[in-house]
Structures are given as structure tokens and as C-alpha cells.
Amino acid sequence: MAEAQLAATPSAVAADAPLLKVRGLEAWYGESHVLHGIDFDVAPGEVVTLLGRNGAGKTTTLRSIIGIMQKRRGSIAFDGVETIRLPSRAIARLGIGYCPEERGIFSSLSVHENLLLPPQVKPGGLSVEQIFELFPNLKERLASQGTKLSGGEQQMLAIGRILRTGARLLLLDEPTEGLAPVIVEQIGRTIARLKQEGFTIILVEQNFRFASTVADRHYVVEQGKVVDMIPNAELDANIDKLHAYLGV
Amino acid sequence: MFELLGIPPQALFGQLLLGLINGSFYAILSLGLAIIFGLLNIINFTHGAQYMMGAFVAWMLLNYAGVGYWWALLLAPLVVGAFGVVIERLLISRLYRLDHLYGLLLTFGLALIIQGLFRNQYGVSGLPYGIPPELTGGHNLGFMFLPNYRGWVVVASLVVCLATWFVIEKTKLGAYLRAATENPTLVQAFGINVPRLVTLTYGFGVALAALAGVLAAPIYSVNPNMGADIIIVVFAVVVIGGMGSILGSIVTGFGLGLVEGLTKVFYPEAASTVIFVIMVLVLLVKPAGLFGRNA
Ligand SMILES: Nc1ncnc2c1ncn2[C@@H]1O[C@H](COP(=O)(O)OP(=O)(O)OP(=O)(O)O)[C@@H](O)[C@H]1O
Ligand SMILES: [Mg+2]
Numbered sequence: 001m002a003e004a005q006l007a008a009t010p011s012a013v014a015a016d017a018p019l020l021k022v023r024g025l026e027a028w029y030g031e032s033h034v035l036h037g038i039d040f041d042v043a044p045g046e047v048v049t050l051l052g053r054n055g056a057g058k059t060t061t062l063r064s065i066i067g068i069m070q071k072r073r074g075s076i077a078f079d080g081v082e083t084i085r086l087p088s089r090a091i092a093r094l095g096i097g098y099c100p101e102e103r104g105i106f107s108s109l110s111v112h113e114n115l116l117l118p119p120q121v122k123p124g125g126l127s128v129e130q131i132f133e134l135f136p137n138l139k140e141r142l143a144s145q146g147t148k149l150s151g152g153e154q155q156m157l158a159i160g161r162i163l164r165t166g167a168r169l170l171l172l173d174e175p176t177e178g179l180a181p182v183i184v185e186q187i188g189r190t191i192a193r194l195k196q197e198g199f200t201i202i203l204v205e206q207n208f209r210f211a212s213t214v215a216d217r218h219y220v221v222e223q224g225k226v227v228d229m230i231p232n233a234e235l236d237a238n239i240d241k242l243h244a245y246l247g248v
Numbered sequence: 249m250f251e252l253l254g255i256p257p258q259a260l261f262g263q264l265l266l267g268l269i270n271g272s273f274y275a276i277l278s279l280g281l282a283i284i285f286g287l288l289n290i291i292n293f294t295h296g297a298q299y300m301m302g303a304f305v306a307w308m309l310l311n312y313a314g315v316g317y318w319w320a321l322l323l324a325p326l327v328v329g330a331f332g333v334v335i336e337r338l339l340i341s342r343l344y345r346l347d348h349l350y351g352l353l354l355t356f357g358l359a360l361i362i363q364g365l366f367r368n369q370y371g372v373s374g375l376p377y378g379i380p381p382e383l384t385g386g387h388n389l390g391f392m393f394l395p396n397y398r399g400w401v402v403v404a405s406l407v408v409c410l411a412t413w414f415v416i417e418k419t420k421l422g423a424y425l426r427a428a429t430e431n432p433t434l435v436q437a438f439g440i441n442v443p444r445l446v447t448l449t450y451g452f453g454v455a456l457a458a459l460a461g462v463l464a465a466p467i468y469s470v471n472p473n474m475g476a477d478i479i480i481v482v483f484a485v486v487v488i489g490g491m492g493s494i495l496g497s498i499v500t501g502f503g504l505g506l507v508e509g510l511t512k513v514f515y516p517e518a519a520s521t522v523i524f525v526i527m528v529l530v531l532l533v534k535p536a537g538l539f540g541r542n543a
Binding site: 066093106113119 | 438440
């Protein structure tokens with residue numbers, strides 16, 4: 001499985017070239033200017049987090065990457081392809097999977113239909129069986145209505161359904177928000193496992209203790225800008241600074 | 249044979265059959281409206297005109313090209329559905345980011361234009377369209393006489409409605425449709441071409457209307473006003489069933505046709521208003537409609 005993922009990496013891109021390169025990203029909700037020039041890189045196989053206070057622009061950054069911010073400007077290159085002008089369906093087809101903050105489970109679809117909804121965009125996704133291995137709960141609830149699941153199960157479904165698609169970059173927006181500690185742990189193990197399998201992950205988190213258990217690097221977002229980058233190994237040394245950023 | 253409340257069974261079942269026929273058209277038409285409303289969020293006021301176009305295309309196929317009923321049943325929905333696709337791409341798609349009211353005004357205006365054009369060309373007296381030879385005649389069922397064509401209309405409508413329901417509720421394509429109805433942005437973010445889904449859905453809803461038009465042609469005559477007459481009742485059916493509910497529009501369509509038929513038997517004076525009375529009552533008690541999800 002790990003080999004399959006690695007084999008899917010185009011040889012044209014050097015090993016250390018970023019898989020995702022964001023430069024001067026700006027975005028608007030209507031007239032309200034929310035992102036003011038976001039810059040960051042994500043290397044293939046890396047797990048990076050976006051940390052920041054409420055309203056800093058983390059979700060908007062993910063929404064811009066997947067292309068559902070109507071008004072966005074700057075540059076987002078995925079695997080060398082500029083995506084800033086592409087419609088979101090074309091961006092997804094390049095191999096990006098999106099798990100929204102509100103989870104986006106469809107209530108008129110069964111769990112099984114929710115799981116199978118996102119089409120395969122690239123070869124090499126997980127099989128349904130492998131997804132059940134990661135999230136055994138889902139297997140027992142296949143016939144249920146999607147939104148009848150518990151919050152934790154809905155989160156598993158929201159992550160699980162983008163693992164099938166062959167996307168190599170996963171955008172996870174606060175996957176642990178509001179979940180019980182055991183579930184948070186399970187999602188942490190899953191993210192670690194996905195990293196092993198070669199997935200590249202951008203994780204938005206409020207909970208940086210959780211983030212520190214899975215991430216390689218942390219970007220700090222403040223008022224629509226990336227203001228700092230802290231490698232996970234240096235997190236302890238920078239803990240006071242981080243507290244100041246996050247206001248905790 | 250028995251009598252019911254002094255009503256001879258021939259009259260009772262005759263009216264019930266008429267009700268069922270009307271209900272068939274209500275069901276197909278409100279089903280199309282419900283599908284379109286679900287995904288596009290517009291009330292397709294052109295629906296009646298598109299139903300009328302279906303009947304006219306069948307008439308034209310026969311009179312200009314010698315193409316008969318059975319081919320018309322296939323071709324007219326395709327032609328009118330394609331016309332719907334063009335309308336959606338050219339006009340309706342420009343309105344999605346605006347208030348619903350614009351879609352309503354556009355489709356209402358289109359309906360008036362289309363009806364006007366057909367009235368101008370063909371007058372309002374109605375053009376005859378014969379029952380296909382395979383379906384002339386009828387069967388004496390003992391308690392009533394069942395004309396074959398009418399039986400066919402009821403069966404065909406049921407099959408079309410149930411097949412549509414099946415596709416929407418039980419297939420992958422239907423899952424896309426339901427998901428896009430709920431959250432088009434997210435479906436698009438999974439790599440699905442939602443604008444194309446929307447266009448095809450509109451085309452399909454319109455094709456359903458046209459199919460109803462072909463089925464109706466041999467029963468009512470082919471008339472530019474036939475859509476305007478029926479569509480007001482169909483809107484009431486949609487309101488009663490609940491906007492956007494697939495099963496609701498089917499059940500309500502057939503059910504209200506029957507209620508209308510029964511009213512004709514027991515209290516004929518109210519037959520043409522009973523559906524609107526029910527609409528008012530439903531709006532008072534359950535504004536989302538009998539099968540509607542509360543917003
Ligand atoms: N739909 C919207 N319309 C208008 N403004 C919005 C909308 N969504 C978010 N915003 C604003 O954009 C800014 C950035 O929001 P965003 O959701 O990206 O923040 P966030 O970092 O994800 O916050 P949180 O931690 O609360 O999820 C905030 O000021 C927010 O109020
Ligand atoms: Mg957020």
C-alpha cells in the first residue's frame with residue numbers, strides 16, 4: 001500500500017519540491033476581505049497544521065485551496081499545477097480531498113451512499129475494506145441515514161469517504177472539534193496511519209496538543225496571514241510564543 | 249351490483265377513473281416540478297407550457313412527418329427536454345446567484361411567450377390527436393367500462409413515476425442528485441460536475457412534462473392553453489405534497505386526482521375547488537406540505 005502511494009508520485013517533481021505551494025493568497029466573502037496574503041508550503045508526505053484563533057482564516061484557506069471561495073486571488077500550485085482559476089471540481093480531480101469543518105454528511109443519503117459519493121479521481125485510493133479497518137464503527141451503520149450517526153462517527157465518515165478517491169492531499173478542518181477524548185485518539189491514530197501510507201495532510205486545529213502528536217510542522221495564521229512556522233520538534237521551545245498567538 | 253350511498257357503481261367508478269387519469273397527470277407534472285425545485289431552487293412556471301409542447305410535438309410528428317404515437321412517446325420528451333436544456337444553459341443558469349423571484353419571473357415570462365406563439369400559430373380551438381389503434385376500445389369490468397387508453401395512461405404514469413423515484417432514491421446517479429440538492433458546493437468540491445447535473449436534471453424534469461403532454465394528447469385535445477389550465481392545479485398539488493419531495497408529489501398527485509373524482513360524485517359543485525380548499529387547510533396546519541421537510 002505504501003509503495004502504491006509512493007509510485008503514484010509523479011517523477012517529474014523532485015522529492016523535496018512542495019506538493020502544495022501557496023503564495024499571496026487573498027480571499028473575500030462578498031465585500032469582506034478575509035485572507036490578506038497567505039504563504040506556505042507543504043512537502044509530499046508531510047502533515048502540517050494551520051493553527052490560529054477563531055476567525056483567523058484557517059477554514060477560508062482550506063476553502064480557497066479546494067476552490068469553493070468564489071473570490072480568491074494569488075497563487076496556489078498543486079503538484080506544479082496552478083489552481084487559482086480552476087473550478088473546485090477540477091481542483092478535486094487533481095487529487096485533493098476535502099473534509100469540511102461542518103463535516104458535510106448528507107442527510108438524504110445513507111452511510112453507505114455517503115461513503116461512496118465522492119468519485120475516484122486518481123488511482124491508488126483505499127478500498128472500502130481498508131476504510132472499515134480504520135473506522136470499524138462505520139461498517140455496522142452502513143444502512144443508517146448519514147446524519148443519524150454520532151458526531152464522532154460522522155467525522156469518521158467525512159474522513160473515510162475522501163480516502164477512497166485516490167486524493168493524495170487531504171484537507172481536514174478541525175476533525176476533532178467537539179469529540180470525546182477516545183474518538184480524538186482514534187482520529188489521531190488514523191492520521192498517523194495515513195501519514196505512514198504516504199498521504200499529505202493539512203490539518204486545521206484549535207487543539208495544538210493534539211496537533212503536536214501528528215504534525216511535522218505548524219503554521220500560525222493570524223488575521224488572514226501566515227505569521228509564523230514552528231517545526232514540531234521545536235514546539236516545546238516555542239510554547240510561550242504559541243500561547244501568545246492563540247491567546248490561551 | 250351494489251350501490252353506494254345511492255350512487256350507481258358505474259358513475260362512482262367512472263368518476264374515480266377520471267380522477268385517477270387526472271391524478272396521473274398531476275403526479276408526473278408535480279414530480280418534474282419537485283425534481284427541478286429540489287436541485288435548481290426555482291419554481292418552473294414554464295412547466296405547463298412544456299407539457300403543452302409535448303402534446304404539440306406529438307401532433308406535429310404525426311401531421312408533418314407521419315410519425316405515430318409510440319415514437320412520439322419517446323421523441324417528444326427528447327425534443328422538449330433538449331429545448332429545456334437550452335433554456336437552462338442560456339437563461340436560467342444566469343439567475344442562480346439571484347433571488348428565487350427572478351427564476352420565477354423568467355420561467356413565467358417564457359411560459360407566456362411559448363403559449364402566445366402556439367396560440368398565434370394554431371389557434372385555441374384545439375387539434376385532434378387520435379388514440380393509437382392498439383389502444384382503442386375498452387373492457388367491460390362488470391362494475392364499469394374501462395377504455396383501454398385510459399387504463400394505459402394510468403399504468404404508464406405509475407411506471408414512469410416509480411421508475412423516476414427508483415432512480416432518485418436507489419441509484420448512484422440519484423445519490424449525486426440528492427447530495428447536490430442538499431449541498432451543491434460540497435458535491436462540486438468532490439469533483440462532480442454539478443452544473444451539468446443541474447442542466448440534465450432540468451432537461452429531465454421538462455421531458456417528464458412533455459411525456460405527460462403526449463399521454464394527454466389523445467384524451468384532451470391538443471391546445472395551446474392545455475398547460476395553463478392544468479398547471480395551476482399542479483402547483484396546488486406541489487404545495488400540498490411539499491415542495492421538493494419526490495414520493496410526496498407522486499402520492500399527492502394520484503391521491504388528489506381521486507379526491508377530485510370523488511368530489512364530482514358526491515358534491516359536484518365543489519369538484520373544481522376541492523384541491524385548493526385542501527391546499528389552504530394544509531398550509532394552515534402543515535405549511536411545509538404533507539411530505540415536506542420542515543425548513
Ligand atoms: N460565510 C461567511 N461570510 C462572511 N464572512 C465569513 C464567512 N465565513 C467566515 N467569515 C469571516 O471570515 C473570517 C475568517 O473565517 P474562517 O472561518 O476562515 O476562520 P477560522 O480560522 O476557520 O475560524 P474558526 O477557528 O472559528 O473555525 C472571520 O472573520 C469570519 O467571520
Ligand atoms: Mg474554521
